[in-house]
Amino acid sequence: xxxxxxxxxxVFTNVRYGVxxxxxxxxxxxxxxxxxxxxxxxxxxxxxxLQNFEKDLLAVEERVSVLTDRYNTEFG
Numbered sequence: 001x002x003x004x005x006x007x008x009x010x011v012f013t014n015v016r017y018g019v020x021x022x023x024x025x026x027x028x029x030x031x032x033x034x035x036x037x038x039x040x041x042x043x044x045x046x047x048x049x050l051q052n053f054e055k056d057l058l059a060v061e062e063r064v065s066v067l068t069d070r071y072n073t074e075f076g
Contacts, residue, residue: 005011032038
């Protein structure tokens with residue numbers, strides 16, 4: 001861009017072109033911490049994993065209880 005001033009008047013202006021740093025940071029932060037962002041999705045995945053692990057733990061505890069009763073009956 002080239003601006004030529006024809007007189008000696010001082011002119012102040014802002015010229016912006018493209019995406020600003022602020023807009024880029026806002027878009028990036030929304031992608032990370034927004035409602036459907038990366039962190040929210042990962043938190044949901046980890047909560048689902050935790051629920052599955054708790055179900056697996058209950059199944060293992062149930063099996064341990066059954067085997068303990070069986071062994072106590074057989075060998076006790």
